[in-house]
Amino acid sequence: MPSKAKRAAPPPASTPKTSTKSYQSRLERLERKRLVFRSRVATLQERGAAANDAFSRLIMATMGKPAVAPAVPYGPIPFIEPVTPRTIPAAEEQMDVLEVCYQENRARFLWFETFVDGFQAWHDMRNPTKFWESYRFAKVQGLYSGKEPGSETEMVNLLLELKCGLPPGDMASRDERLVEFTTLYKAVAFVGKQ
Numbered sequence: 001m002p003s004k005a006k007r008a009a010p011p012p013a014s015t016p017k018t019s020t021k022s023y024q025s026r027l028e029r030l031e032r033k034r035l036v037f038r039s040r041v042a043t044l045q046e047r048g049a050a051a052n053d054a055f056s057r058l059i060m061a062t063m064g065k066p067a068v069a070p071a072v073p074y075g076p077i078p079f080i081e082p083v084t085p086r087t088i089p090a091a092e093e094q095m096d097v098l099e100v101c102y103q104e105n106r107a108r109f110l111w112f113e114t115f116v117d118g119f120q121a122w123h124d125m126r127n128p129t130k131f132w133e134s135y136r137f138a139k140v141q142g143l144y145s146g147k148e149p150g151s152e153t154e155m156v157n158l159l160l161e162l163k164c165g166l167p168p169g170d171m172a173s174r175d176e177r178l179v180e181f182t183t184l185y186k187a188v189a190f191v192g193k194q
Contacts, residue, residue, distance in 0.1 A: 023085045030088065033095050034079060041077065041102065048109045055116045062123055107141040115159055128152050134159055 118131035138144040149155035
């Protein structure tokens with residue numbers, strides 16, 4: 001009788017094949033998510049660039065000087081590479097985090113489009129309706145949660161604060177960007193009165 005030490009080890013379980021199949025399906029799913037995500041980011045950047053261009057043209061038409069367009073927050077997407085069986089949990093978690101960041105930036109980009117529409121309507125017809133729509137959009141999307149503006153001027157200042165990336169209520173005249181946009185608002189108001 002063979003001793004316990006000399007007995008043959010049991011054959012290895014089939015877990016490597018199962019984990020390989022699981023890893024492959026997870027990897028395929030992750031690659032599909034990344035592909036769709038890249039496409040969504042590219043589309044959002046195109047929309048943002050179009051809004052920036054429209055805003056720059058509006059400032060040029062109103063103030064006669066070129067505008068500095070807001071920065072687009074996405075560059076190359078820093079995906080975890082290479083994806084291995086060991087790194088795939090982190091890569092999947094990274095996609096979840098990137099999705100949250102994308103949704104936040106998407107809301108801001110879409111709001112910026114409504115802001116540009118508001119400025120255009122104000123410039124063309126002195127019509128504040130689109131500004132109010134932009135304000136309501138900011139509230140619904142959670143970009144602004146402060147008190148209701150009491151006047152049209154307060155509402156426009158609030159939108160300018162959001163545009164400049166300042167916290168609501170932090171309308172500091174020393175901030176160069178804010179001064180530029182406040183000057184723009186006054187210039188548009190002045191042109192509209194003539």
